[in-house]
Amino acid sequence: LIAKARDVVAQQKADGNENASCIIFIDEIDVFGATRANIHDNSHQIIMMELARQMDGFDSSDGITIMASTNRPETLDPALVRPGRFDLSLEVPAPDMKGRREILDILVRDRKIPLKVDVNISLLAKKTYGFAGAELNLLVNEAATLAADRGSARKVGMDDFEQAYSRVLKGPRRHLDMGVRDKESTALHEAGHAI
Numbered sequence: 001l002i003a004k005a006r007d008v009v010a011q012q013k014a015d016g017n018e019n020a021s022c023i024i025f026i027d028e029i030d031v032f033g034a035t036r037a038n039i040h041d042n043s044h045q046i047i048m049m050e051l052a053r054q055m056d057g058f059d060s061s062d063g064i065t066i067m068a069s070t071n072r073p074e075t076l077d078p079a080l081v082r083p084g085r086f087d088l089s090l091e092v093p094a095p096d097m098k099g100r101r102e103i104l105d106i107l108v109r110d111r112k113i114p115l116k117v118d119v120n121i122s123l124l125a126k127k128t129y130g131f132a133g134a135e136l137n138l139l140v141n142e143a144a145t146l147a148a149d150r151g152s153a154r155k156v157g158m159d160d161f162e163q164a165y166s167r168v169l170k171g172p173r174r175h176l177d178m179g180v181r182d183k184e185s186t187a188l189h190e191a192g193h194a195i
Contacts, residue, residue: 025067026068028070029070030071030073030075048077097126098125100128100131104136105121114154114155114156115157119161
């Protein structure tokens with residue numbers, strides 16, 4: 001495993017050296033860069049340590065920039081984020097109302113989603129305060145899926161967006177009409193916890 005981690009990171013470094021000036025981007029670095037106290041899987045710790053070791057071999061004159069993203073910076077190992085490895089940290093806040101409107105406009109336009117006349121993108125942008133781009137993407141996908149599930153709908157309406165908004169916030173509501181057999185199985189399962 002150590003050899004594999006070393007090979008992967010060394011290959012990224014070699015590719016970077018071959019293509020300098022370049023950027024090596026690591027998405028969701030917290031998956032394997034979490035503080036060692038929080039890592040229960042030894043393979044993630046090995047990969048993180050190998051990455052940190054390889055990063056020490058870069059020089060600012062190499063023309064290689066390493067960038068990483070995370071939604072949980074507080075979980076990163078201090079050895080990974082010390083000066084000389086990641087020298088700059090930027091926080092990208094959730095988009096404001098204007099940004100949310102622009103993101104929604106782009107998502108609808110690029111997916112060629114036909115909208116009913118009752119759809120008010122400005123109202124959706126106002127309602128989705130605190131939503132990041134990924135949540136807005138989920139909202140649009142969910143609304144389009146709901147409209148498609150109705151079968152006869154050829155356009156996405158505001159009611160689809162309202163239902164999608166509820167699902168994004170709370171998760172989909174599951175149908176709770178259980179049969180007798182499902183109720184018995186659930187009761188036995190829960191009784192097992194109690195015992």
